[in-house]
Amino acid sequence: MFDKFEKIENVNLKDYCTFKIGGNGKVIVFPRNVYELKKICKECEENNLQFFILGNGSNVLFPDYYFDKVILSLKKFDNIKIIRKNVVFVGAGVKLFVLNKFLLENSLQGLEFSFGIPASVGGFVCMNGGAFGDEVANHILRVKVLRDNKIIWLKRKEIDFSYRNSNIDDIILGVEFKLKSEDKKLIAEKQQQYLLKRKETQPYDKFSAGSVFKRQNNLIPAKVIDTFGLKGVKIGDAEISRKHAGFIVNNGNAKAMDVLALIKYIKLKTGINFEEEIIILK
Ligand SMILES: Cc1cc2nc3c(=O)[nH]c(=O)nc-3n(C[C@H](O)[C@H](O)[C@H](O)COP(=O)(O)OP(=O)(O)OC[C@H]3O[C@@H](n4cnc5c(N)ncnc54)[C@H](O)[C@@H]3O)c2cc1C
Incomplete structure (x- = not known):
């Protein structure tokens, strides 16, 4: 096969x-x-x-x-190309680190908030990733997808983006971003500020999949979990991060069943049926 x-x-x-x-x-x-x-x-x-x-x-x-x-x-879909002034086409397999480096080199501003997120462009757009009050949907012109074995372009307004979600049900091949020209020094400063903030507030040096749960209205899962004193609770080698209660970290040999048990435990202890942000595969 x-x-x-x-x-x-x-x-x-x-x-x-x-x-x-x-x-x-x-x-x-x-x-x-x-x-x-x-x-x-x-x-x-x-x-x-x-x-x-x-x-x-x-x-x-x-x-x-x-x-x-x-x-x-789609990691081999890794091309990045400036289409016209301030518009860039990025293949779905491009990692955000690589994209941010390219944007810095070309003095293009807009996606600095994503600096430090270990995602690919395809995954980031599919999930409508975001941080620090911004989200990727705000910077998209159109998305190139494979649907029923045909290539089609979806304009930004044809896509239903919501908090950490989109209704894209196709294979994302690439994305056109609309950015702004900016001084390199300012872009670099912003990128570093965001990265530093991540390192200060998140278990950046540990294995994780980012925030486990989505925010619900005004309810911030990390805050609730922290209020219930659940930081540091472990099942097997999976642990509710001591640094950021919204993350579950793998201390080395965690199993999926440990993570799932911790998720259940959090819901039981807080009494809130949080919606998972991570994708649990079966
Ligand atoms: C340390 C750390 C920090 C993080 N910080 C943030 C943050 O600040 N903000 C945030 O939003 N997220 C954050 N995350 C979570 C994660 O990076 C995002 O959800 C990201 O969007 C996932 O991208 P990915 O390429 O890894 O996708 P995957 O995890 O591989 O896949 C995610 C989903 O996207 C789909 N998908 C992937 N590629 C394509 C494609 N080409 N076409 C169609 N569907 C596709 C997959 O099928 C899956 O459903 C963090 C994660 C970690 C580990």
Whole structure:
């Protein structure tokens, strides 16, 4: 299966997510272009195989058991191109670190808030990632997707973006961003400020998948969890971060079932059925 494409079979899923948790997976395939991607989708359809699109794995919890869906990685969709003044096309596989470096070099401002988030552009747009009062939807002109094996462009206003969510149900191939010209020095300063803030407030040096729960109206999960004194609670090697109660960290050998048990524990103790922000894969 997928003989003509770059792939890894019987893949150790720990290596493909920032949580460093997971059992083995059937296969991960790395199409190099849309032509290959279409062929892979067709092969999945013909063989009745479900697939999951993986970005940089910074918002997912893989199961401890065998994951039998085909994993599609778009990491080779890594081109960045200035289309016209202040408009940049970015492939879905580009990491935010790389994008921010490019924007700095080209004096383009707008996405500094994302500096330090270990995501790919595809995942970040799919999740409508955000921080420090901004979100990626605010900077998008249009999104290039593969739908029913056809390439289409979705204008910003055709997409329903909400808090840490979008209604994009297609494979994101790339995104056009509208940015602003700015002095390099100011962009660099902003990027560093945001990065520093992250390092000060989040368990940046530990394995995690970011905030476990979404905010609900005015309810900030981290604050509630902290108020209930749950920081530092551990199940197995999974721990509610002492630095940021909204994060669960893997101290080394955590299992998905430890994280899931902690999630249950938090809901039980706080009495709030928080909605998960992380994607729990089955
Ligand atoms: C230390 C740390 C800090 C974080 N800080 C923040 C933060 O400040 N703000 C924030 O919003 N998030 C934050 N996160 C969470 C995470 O980075 C975001 O949710 C990010 O958007 C996930 O991107 P990803 O590429 O890793 O996607 P993945 O985790 O790989 O996937 C996430 C979802 O996107 C889908 N997806 C990925 N690529 C595509 C594609 N090409 N087409 C269609 N669907 C796709 C996947 O199927 C999945 O449903 C943090 C995570 C960590 C570990």
